[in-house]
Amino acid sequence: MPCTPTLPAQTPPAVPGARMWGGRFASGPAPEMDRLNRSLPVDRRLWRQDVAGSRAWAAALGAAGVIDPTEAADLRSGLDAVEQRLDAWTDADWAAAEDEDVHTLVERLLGEEAGPVAGKLHTGRSRNDQVATDFRLWALEAAKGLEAGLRDLQAALVEQAQAHGDTVMPAYTHLQRAQPVSAAHWLLSHAYPLERDRARLTDALHRVSVLPLGSGAIAGCPFPVDRVLLKESLGFRAISGNSVDAVADRDWVAELLFVMSMAGVHLSRLAEDLILFATSEFGFVRLSDRFSTGSSLMPQKRNPDAMELARGKAGRLIGELAGFLALLKGLPSGYNKDLQEDKSALFAAFDALGDVLPAVAGTVRSMEIDAGRCAAAVDSAMLATDVADFLERRGVPFREAHGAVGKLVRAAEGMGCPLSALPRELFVQVSAEFADADLEAMFDARASIEARAAAGGTSPASVQAQIAELNAPLL
Numbered sequence: 001m002p003c004t005p006t007l008p009a010q011t012p013p014a015v016p017g018a019r020m021w022g023g024r025f026a027s028g029p030a031p032e033m034d035r036l037n038r039s040l041p042v043d044r045r046l047w048r049q050d051v052a053g054s055r056a057w058a059a060a061l062g063a064a065g066v067i068d069p070t071e072a073a074d075l076r077s078g079l080d081a082v083e084q085r086l087d088a089w090t091d092a093d094w095a096a097a098e099d100e101d102v103h104t105l106v107e108r109l110l111g112e113e114a115g116p117v118a119g120k121l122h123t124g125r126s127r128n129d130q131v132a133t134d135f136r137l138w139a140l141e142a143a144k145g146l147e148a149g150l151r152d153l154q155a156a157l158v159e160q161a162q163a164h165g166d167t168v169m170p171a172y173t174h175l176q177r178a179q180p181v182s183a184a185h186w187l188l189s190h191a192y193p194l195e196r197d198r199a200r201l202t203d204a205l206h207r208v209s210v211l212p213l214g215s216g217a218i219a220g221c222p223f224p225v226d227r228v229l230l231k232e233s234l235g236f237r238a239i240s241g242n243s244v245d246a247v248a249d250r251d252w253v254a255e256l257l258f259v260m261s262m263a264g265v266h267l268s269r270l271a272e273d274l275i276l277f278a279t280s281e282f283g284f285v286r287l288s289d290r291f292s293t294g295s296s297l298m299p300q301k302r303n304p305d306a307m308e309l310a311r312g313k314a315g316r317l318i319g320e321l322a323g324f325l326a327l328l329k330g331l332p333s334g335y336n337k338d339l340q341e342d343k344s345a346l347f348a349a350f351d352a353l354g355d356v357l358p359a360v361a362g363t364v365r366s367m368e369i370d371a372g373r374c375a376a377a378v379d380s381a382m383l384a385t386d387v388a389d390f391l392e393r394r395g396v397p398f399r400e401a402h403g404a405v406g407k408l409v410r411a412a413e414g415m416g417c418p419l420s421a422l423p424r425e426l427f428v429q430v431s432a433e434f435a436d437a438d439l440e441a442m443f444d445a446r447a448s449i450e451a452r453a454a455a456g457g458t459s460p461a462s463v464q465a466q467i468a469e470l471n472a473p474l475l
């Protein structure tokens with residue numbers, strides 16, 4: 001059948017606002033479709049990156065001779081004007097904008113500022129490589145705040161450790177009193193994981209810093225734009241190697257979600273320790289008024305809400321990671337609209353950690369560690385290992401020593417007295433080596449701490465080395 005040589009009449013969209021793809025449609029989207037499809041309320045956070053990416057793209061088109069120098073200059077000044085306008089936008093302005101997403105918004109405003117030349121900006125570019133570029137730029141910037149937040153919490157832990165090298169407290173395994181440690185050693189045990197979180201973040205950013213722009217919708221760009229110059233002007237480390245991959249690669253989003261989930265889990269574990277240690281039963285720490293809340297009913301209450309929220313947010317972070325991996329797993333190659341959900345996932349994770357990190361750092365910095373309560377919780381049974389170690393130093397095989405001290409522990413339990421209060425005869429009964437032993441010195445928690453001087457242990461020298469190791473990258 002021959003084609004009838006007429007063009008269809010252009011129907012106005014059902015929902016007003018700029019649309020990039022009206023040409024082949026007889027009608028605009030239904031309001032229900034528009035509500036689902038529109039991402040501006042979420043991706044408005046990318047507007048600065050969208051303007052920056054557009055500026056770089058206009059320059060690249062100019063340099064390649066795809067548009068003439070005057071057009072490139074007009075696009076540039078138009079984008080500057082758009083930037084100034086958006087900078088002044090209030091929440092009400094954003095709420096009033098009916099554009100589909102941040103990309104269509106910026107292009108519409110560019111049209112208002114620069115006139116018809118705005119229609120040339122999208123030459124050789126697709127929203128697929130555009131959004132991937134904007135989002136990476138945003139994440140690279142946001143990561144700086146995350147890094148600073150992790151660093152500040154580490155610094156708060158190290159500061160408290162420096163003040164509590166002499167505070168003796170129980171260390172727990174299975175939440176049962178195990179062995180004495182210095183409070184500094186416990187505090188630093190929460191600073192080391194954050195060091196790994198920062199290292200993981202740096203490593204992930206290496207892969208985030210890859211430029212997708214110039215990949216087009218999927219097959220690549222048919223115009224001779226210099227992608228290396230483009231990468232340099234936008235501050236990326238490298239350019240993507242395959243356009244099909246580049247528009248769909250969100251590995252980096254999943255990686256950042258993991259890095260943030262892991263950090264969230266670390267904060268949650270620290271929070272759990274503090275919640276526990278702030279109870280009347282433990283009483284090792286007192287959280288400051290500024291990071292506690294009261295009860296609307298019970299006047300005596302002093303609740304560790306900040307720590308509970310830190311623990312709770314970790315669950316949300318893990319949820320974002322699990323949800324996003326589920327989103328990715330069945331996608332066919334190339335861009336699919338499912339990927340639009342990436343922004344809300346990553347934004348939510350950054351927001352959650354952005355709220356939690358400063359509150360946890362503030363809690364740690366302002367809390368008081370009660371050295372008396374900590375020391376009082378160290379009972380002499382916690383030195384049972386040291387008693388066994390005494391026998392080993394005398395050549396008794398460890399298994400035998402363990403059995404001998406076990407009998408003493410049982411006897412003390414039976415008599416309802418501390419291990420250290422057992423009469424010497426009982427010690428000598430389980431091993432003759434105890435005949436001339438300085439039992440008092442054996443039950444000295446500080447001596448026990450000092451003895452653990454192998455690197456990584458709780459001795460004061462080891463703790464100093466830990467502080468130096470952690471401080472070096474923080475300074």
Ligand code: ARG
Pocket residue numbers: 039043101127128131335337339340341
């Ligand atoms: N708003 C979209 C997103 O965030 C932009 C990309 C749209 N691409 C498309 N082919 N419809 O993913």
